[in-house]
Structure formats: C-alpha cells, structure tokens
Amino acid sequence: MLLILIVMSSILAAHSESVEEVFKSHGVVPDVIAEAPNQFLQVTYSNGLIAKDGVELTPTQVKDQPLVEWNPADVSDYYTLIMTDPDAPSRSKPTFREFKHWVVVNIPGNDVAKGEVLAGYVGSGPPKDTGLHRYVFLLYKQSRKLEFDEERVSNRSRKDRPKFSAAKFAEKYQLGQPIAGNLYQAQYDDYVPQLHKQLSET
C-alpha cells in the first residue's frame, strides 16, 4: 500500500512540473525571459510529436509548422506567438543569440492561421557539431490589435532572424511577460543542409 502511494505520488509529481521549473532547469529563464509564464503551450507537429518540457526532436521531425494551442480567456483577445533559438550558433557560444524562427501577431483568440505572420515558420537548423539547441515557444497576450512596424520575412529568408530578442520585441510592443510557453531541443541531422538552402534568399 505504502509502495503504491509512493509510486503514485512520484508519477503525479512528474506530471505536475510547472513551466517555471521547466524553463529554469533548461535556463530559458534567464537566457530568454526574466520570468516564466504559468501555462504550458501545447505544440504538436504533424507527425503527432509533442514539443514540450525540453524533449529532443530532430530537425526532420520539426520541418513543418506545428499546431499551437492554448485556451484564450476571451476569443476577442489578440495574441503574439514567438518561436526563438537562444543557442545560435551554439549554446556554449551564442554570439548570434537569438535566432528568430517564427513570429505571428494579432492572432484572434487561438486561431494562429488568422494571425499576421511577421516571420514565416522555419524549423530547426542547428549547425553540425554545435550540440543541442533550445527552441522556445512564447505566447503573449496583447492589450488590443496592434500595428507592428516590422518587415515581413518569409520562410525562405534569414533576414533579421539572427540577433533577435523576444524580450526586447515584447518590450517594444508592450506585451508584458509571456502567458504561456514550452520548449524542445534539437541537434544537427541530415535535413539541416536543406533548411539552410531554403533560407538562402536574402
């Protein structure tokens, strides 16, 4: 009986890890943001793989834009979704921190497809021998529909992607702290050269 209780409570404990614990244990706080959100974002890739808790996925598995879900408090609210890699070109020497992977703004409710794409989704392209990179998803709640004075960047361009800062972007548009987030990690695989070729337009 006692053993069952111990097993049960450790299973429950494993499932109740908070976003704050996950973000702190992976250094997302403080490398990307100062304060962790309190909700997990649900990020699902087309093959059913879920990007969460710093799990390792391969660049091949994340090449297509995932489904991102959350519960909006009110469907009349607008949200900003950011995916960013603080480990460019490597976690040990992040001289290009952060690499901007995806930015969608003015998302009505939780309908990402109806948002305005500032930077088209690009999957993971960690260079060879640079170890695991963290890919961090952040969701901000906007106070209202906003004008974003940024050049739109397609998924074929690396323009303005290096040296991005999610925190500075949020500050510029007064988005406050993120309300939800999650992350996965990835390292080089043989899909990466194809992704780098895709990003060859200026």
Ligand SMILES: *[C@@H]1O[C@H](CO)[C@@H](O)[C@H](O)[C@H]1NC(C)=O
């Ligand atoms: C790039 O974006 C376009 C337009 O959104 C989309 O049709 C295409 O599938 C994307 N390509 C890749 C490789 O993700």
